[in-house]
Amino acid sequence: MSAVVAVGRRVLIALLTIVLASLFVFLAVQALPGDVARQLLGQDATPEAVAALRETLGLDRDVWSRYADWLLGAVRGDFGVSLVSGAPVGPDLLTAFGNSLLIAVPAVLVGITVALLLGVVAGVRRGRTADTAISMTALVLMSVPEFMMATVLVLLFAIVFPVLPAVVLRGPEATPVELLPSVVLPAVVLTLAMAAYVVRSMRSSTIDVMSREFVVTAELKGLTPLQVVRRHALPSALLPVLDVVALNVAWLLGGVVVVENVFNYPGMGKLMIESVHNRDLPMIEAIAVVSAAVYVLCNLAADMTALALDPRLRTRRRTRSRRSA
Amino acid sequence: MPRIAEPLSRRTVLAGALGAAGLGLLSLSGCAPARQEPTIPQAAATGAARPGGMLRVARPAASAAETLDPASSLSAYEYLGALYNRLVKLDERGGTVPDLATEWSSNADVTQWTFRLRGDVRFHDGGDFTARDAIASIAHILDPATASPQAGVLGEVIDAAAMTAPDPHTLRFRLSKPNAEFPSLLAAYQCYIVPADAIGDPRRAGIGTGPFRLSSFHPAGTGSVEAVDDHFAGRPILDGIDFFSVQDASARVNALLAGQIDLISQTNLDFATARVVSASPRATVARSENAQWYTIPMLATSPEFSDVRVRRAMKLAYDPRRVVETALNGTGSAGWDNPVPPNMAAFLDEPREHDPDKARSLLRQAGAEGLSTKIYTSSYDAVFTPLAVAYRDAVADAGVRLTVQNASSDSYYTQVWMQEPLMVSYWFTGRPIDQLLGQIFRSGSSYNESAWSSPAFDAVLDDARAETNDARRRMLYQDAQRLIVEDGADMTPMFGDRLVGISRDVVNYAEYGFEFDYLSIGFRK
Numbered sequence: 039m040s041a042v043v044a045v046g047r048r049v050l051i052a053l054l055t056i057v058l059a060s061l062f063v064f065l066a067v068q069a070l071p072g073d074v075a076r077q078l079l080g081q082d083a084t085p086e087a088v089a090a091l092r093e094t095l096g097l098d099r100d101v102w103s104r105y106a107d108w109l110l111g112a113v114r115g116d117f118g119v120s121l122v123s124g125a126p127v128g129p130d131l132l133t134a135f136g137n138s139l140l141i142a143v144p145a146v147l148v149g150i151t152v153a154l155l156l157g158v159v160a161g162v163r164r165g166r167t168a169d170t171a172i173s174m175t176a177l178v179l180m181s182v183p184e185f186m187m188a189t190v191l192v193l194l195f196a197i198v199f200p201v202l203p204a205v206v207l208r209g210p211e212a213t214p215v216e217l218l219p220s221v222v223l224p225a226v227v228l229t230l231a232m233a234a235y236v237v238r239s240m241r242s243s244t245i246d247v248m249s250r251e252f253v254v255t256a257e258l259k260g261l262t263p264l265q266v267v268r269r270h271a272l273p274s275a276l277l278p279v280l281d282v283v284a285l286n287v288a289w290l291l292g293g294v295v296v297v298e299n300v301f302n303y304p305g306m307g308k309l310m311i312e313s314v315h316n317r318d319l320p321m322i323e324a325i326a327v328v329s330a331a332v333y334v335l336c337n338l339a340a341d342m343t344a345l346a347l348d349p350r351l352r353t354r355r356r357t358r359s360r361r362s363a
Numbered sequence: 364m365p366r367i368a369e370p371l372s373r374r375t376v377l378a379g380a381l382g383a384a385g386l387g388l389l390s391l392s393g394c395a396p397a398r399q400e401p402t403i404p405q406a407a408a409t410g411a412a413r414p415g416g417m418l419r420v421a422r423p424a425a426s427a428a429e430t431l432d433p434a435s436s437l438s439a440y441e442y443l444g445a446l447y448n449r450l451v452k453l454d455e456r457g458g459t460v461p462d463l464a465t466e467w468s469s470n471a472d473v474t475q476w477t478f479r480l481r482g483d484v485r486f487h488d489g490g491d492f493t494a495r496d497a498i499a500s501i502a503h504i505l506d507p508a509t510a511s512p513q514a515g516v517l518g519e520v521i522d523a524a525a526m527t528a529p530d531p532h533t534l535r536f537r538l539s540k541p542n543a544e545f546p547s548l549l550a551a552y553q554c555y556i557v558p559a560d561a562i563g564d565p566r567r568a569g570i571g572t573g574p575f576r577l578s579s580f581h582p583a584g585t586g587s588v589e590a591v592d593d594h595f596a597g598r599p600i601l602d603g604i605d606f607f608s609v610q611d612a613s614a615r616v617n618a619l620l621a622g623q624i625d626l627i628s629q630t631n632l633d634f635a636t637a638r639v640v641s642a643s644p645r646a647t648v649a650r651s652e653n654a655q656w657y658t659i660p661m662l663a664t665s666p667e668f669s670d671v672r673v674r675r676a677m678k679l680a681y682d683p684r685r686v687v688e689t690a691l692n693g694t695g696s697a698g699w700d701n702p703v704p705p706n707m708a709a710f711l712d713e714p715r716e717h718d719p720d721k722a723r724s725l726l727r728q729a730g731a732e733g734l735s736t737k738i739y740t741s742s743y744d745a746v747f748t749p750l751a752v753a754y755r756d757a758v759a760d761a762g763v764r765l766t767v768q769n770a771s772s773d774s775y776y777t778q779v780w781m782q783e784p785l786m787v788s789y790w791f792t793g794r795p796i797d798q799l800l801g802q803i804f805r806s807g808s809s810y811n812e813s814a815w816s817s818p819a820f821d822a823v824l825d826d827a828r829a830e831t832n833d834a835r836r837r838m839l840y841q842d843a844q845r846l847i848v849e850d851g852a853d854m855t856p857m858f859g860d861r862l863v864g865i866s867r868d869v870v871n872y873a874e875y876g877f878e879f880d881y882l883s884i885g886f887r888k
Contacts, residue, residue: 070774071771071774071777072773072774072778076777077773077774077777078426078428078437090510120427122426122427123427123428123582124428189613189617192621196617196620196621197620200621200622203621204614204617204618204620204621204623205609205614205615205617205621205623207419207585207607207609207623207624208584208585208607209581209583209585209608210581210584211581211584211585299610299611299614300611300613300614300617302609302610302611302614308610312610
């Protein structure tokens with residue numbers, strides 16, 4: 039019974055988070071100087087043309103009724119039409135989101151696996167050469183901004199040794215197959231940028247767990263180091279890292295604006311920059327909802343994985359309520 | 364579009380990073396000439412081109428709302444010159460020369476203009492080009508529903524009813540007031556001619572009489588045009604052009620350096636990036652001379668600059684040659700506050716004096732000694748901030764203390780332009796003399812960025828328009844320039860060369876103002 043309530047509460051909070059995110063983004067766009075009419079028409083605009091476009095787009099109505107209209111539509115699954123292209127928001131966003139997944143999924147799969155492994159190795163071999171090498175590399179990668187890393191990789195692999203394309207020349211009309219050669223460099227940048235954080239936190243978590251009594255006991259029982267790490271240390275060490283992983287995955291799926299822009303990659307991050315520049319509210323709102331949903335889902339997934347890994351977490355609530363009773 | 368939008372403000376940062384990293388890596392890998400600063404070439408490569416080839420162009424698309432309607436303010440600029448022709452075009456000195464019209468003449472008081480049109484021209488869909496198409500295209504510009512940027516300029520002298528076709532290849536305009544420079548107003552890049560019955564039909568957008576016909580077009584995406592074999596001006600050297608939309612300026616440069624594209628359009632490379640590009644084995648830099656007209660508008664309606672003595676002092680106080688050296692590393696020419704580029708026939712070659720002491724005394728007379736205010740800039744254009752800083756330093760000699768204030772680039776032209784008393788700005792050069800002076804400096808014009816209002820100047824402009832003698836008209840336009848230099852509120856510190864990224868394989872690239880030579884450009888033999 040209490041599990042159902044707990045899950046229900048989680049879902050409600052998740053929905054509320056998404057709605058609040060959409061509201062804040064809506065208000066933030068209102069606070070930006072200029073509106074879509076001005077941004078679109080630019081300085082060629084005569085005041086009459088701006089006024090006419092504002093009226094056509096319904097920008098002359100007040101903020102709250104426009105937000106209410108948008109929310110009602112969104113609940114029914116209708117995210118409106120782009121103020122710029124006049125086309126429904128849904129299909130364009132889906133294409134861009136799909137393209138983002140094309141670089142994000144390989145980055146997540148490879149990045150997380152390798153990062154966790156390296157983190158454990160560094161933690162177990164604390165203070166040795168392997169640890170120093172891994173930690174230093176991670177530190178450097180964390181300190182270099184993604185666009186810098188992207189630029190250096192482009193210089194190396196597209197300009198000095200031209201084996202990969204530097205930028206995506208095709209726009210949103212490109213098919214995934216056409217995009218494939220261009221996926222490599224952005225995916226590598228994302229992998230490196232994200233993996234560094236995960237390596238660092240996995241390392242410290244491993245060090246922490248390896249010094250605990252139950253690990254020492256396991257070692258004293260005569261288990262091989264591999265068995266100690268795999269059966270005893272790893273499950274506990276993973277727990278605190280899960281949140282870091284979840285946040286990084288969400289950051290990545292939510293559209294890595296800078297990286298996509300450097301590569302002219304037609305993903306959700308680039309779509310977001312363009313929509314914000316044009317003040318294309320329906321598109322910005324839809325992107326906000328998708329991003330918020332991704333964050334919520336990633337955190338939910340992290341919590342669920344934590345439950346699966348640690349039996350204590352499943353019982354803690356019951357234990358606590360019994361105590362307080 | 365007077366300026367092509369640069370939507371992303373990080374571009375300078377990225378380009379700077381690219382510049383630093385690029386120089387380092389290129390010299391590490393031995394691509395850069397050892398210990399020698401790469402210099403930026405003076406002119407584009409010329410020579411024999413081999414027939415054929417597809418030119419790949421990276422362009423900054425304005426937005427997903429862009430269109431092939433040349434009259435619209437949202438037109439996809441790079442396609443226009445390839446797909447369409449105008450009645451007339453401009454030569455490098457700003458003179459009006461034939462395109463679809465072969466000759467034109469006026470009545471004695473320049474209120475009626477008659478254009479003789481070519482009879483051998485067909486649209487890409489096979490239809491014959493006649494005066495009816497020209498009338499419909501210009502009426503479409505004048506239509507308020509189109510909201511064309513050129514509507515104001517043309518609407519001042521004609522309306523849709525003012526155009527008649529005495530025969531299929533003769534076009535007559537009856538002007539509402541005399542204008543001896545009327546033909547030049549039809550050279551604007553909104554005035555491309557489309558078939559009369561294709562207007563308003565999106566499925567037929569892109570049909571014109573130009574040297575290339577449209578193969579595909581995705582707004583803010585890719586597009587392609589192919590050569591027309593039997594074009595009246597001759598077949599283009601190229602087989603076609605592929606256009607790609609790349610929003611980020613440094614991504615455009617990367618694509619060029621990696622050999623993915625051959626030309627970057629509508630992009631003025633900053634000096635650091637231009638040096639990296641010039642040092643590359645695949646790409647180089649071509650110049651479109653004096654293509655960027657940099658201005659420092661002083662808002663004439665503001666308390667700071669309403670006094671003409673203060674405005675004069677702000678000009679006398681600085682030496683534009685110093686600004687060109689600092690802000691452009693010499694890749695441009697000094698403006699001396701005259702908005703007319705030196706290559707134009709009507710240019711008044713009388714540099715004003717540079718006298719900081721006189722500036723100081725003028726400020727004292729106006730009660731504005733030690734004037735202290737902000738000068739706005741943004742990353743909208745790579746040269747803006749260097750220009751603001753160079754100007755600030757240059758006027759310090761006259762006791763003027765300016766603080767450089769950086770504003771957001773994506774709302775610079777909606778929140779700062781024509782609202783703050785002092786800012787840096789730019790236009791593309793390429794307006795014919797009458798449109799340049801009338802559009803940017805005439806009282807009440809919507810592009811009058813300094814809100815300057817001078818009845819004397821307006822009167823000189825009117826006199827010039829009514830003057831049929833070419834030499835006397837030129838003198839009147841020079842009088843107008845003198846008034847701008849002495850009394851005006853929009854300073855012109857310099858004209859910058861546009862530094863264009865281009866492949867080393869491309870020859871015969873030529874671009875000035877809004878004119879691009881689509882016929883001769885090709886690949887090296």
